[in-house]
Amino acid sequence: MKIEHVGLFVQDLEGMKQFYEHYFGATAGEKYPNPKTTFQSYFLRFSDGARLEIGTREDLTILSKNSPALFGYDHLAISLGSAEKVDELATQFRKGKFTIKSGPRTTGDGYYEAVIIDPEDNKIELTI
The missing domain is CATH 3.10.180.10 (2,3-Dihydroxybiphenyl 1,2-Dioxygenase, domain 1)
Structure with missing residues (x-):
């Protein structure tokens, strides 16, 4: 990462x-x-x-x-290296009852990402 x-x-x-x-x-x-x-x-x-x-x-x-x-x-955007890892970590956050603000999805400018909300309401963009 x-x-x-x-x-x-x-x-x-x-x-x-x-x-x-x-x-x-x-x-x-x-x-x-x-x-x-x-x-x-x-x-x-x-x-x-x-x-x-x-x-x-x-x-x-x-x-x-x-x-x-x-x-x-x-x-804050964190590169995970692959779409599969973005999907896996987004699933872990969802199971942990964290808010998934968007995604996983491909954005209009070509990024594959999911945006999660951390415990203090900060956005973290999980990307390839």
């Missing part, structure tokens, strides 16, 4: 992309837009291979005026 990436919700997607590129030498992948949910994101890769996903949604920008806590760290 290894940490695959950390997700960060931001208000200014393009500005934050430029910030990480300029100050940390990150390289952005292509923007992923999901017109159905209005979610957009970039994966930023750092020189050591670490990745940060920055994303936003239209509704979060509107809601942020009343609830700034919606922005910031969103999830």
Whole structure:
């Protein structure tokens, strides 16, 4: 197992992309837009291979005026190495009475994942 990436919700997607590129030498992948949910994101890769996903949604920008806590760290993604391992661990979490927020499924941008909620309500994305 290894940490695959950390997700960060931001208000200014393009500005934050430029910030990480300029100050940390990150390289952005292509923007992923999901017109159905209005979610957009970039994966930023750092020189050591670490990745940060920055994303936003239209509704979060509107809601942020009343609830700034919606922005910031969103999830921790852990790579398990195979779809079978994602399925197996998701099943273990389900049997342990943990909340499965989504999946296992293939996302619109091609990730196979399940998202579980840990004991303190943090999202953990189980991925290949």
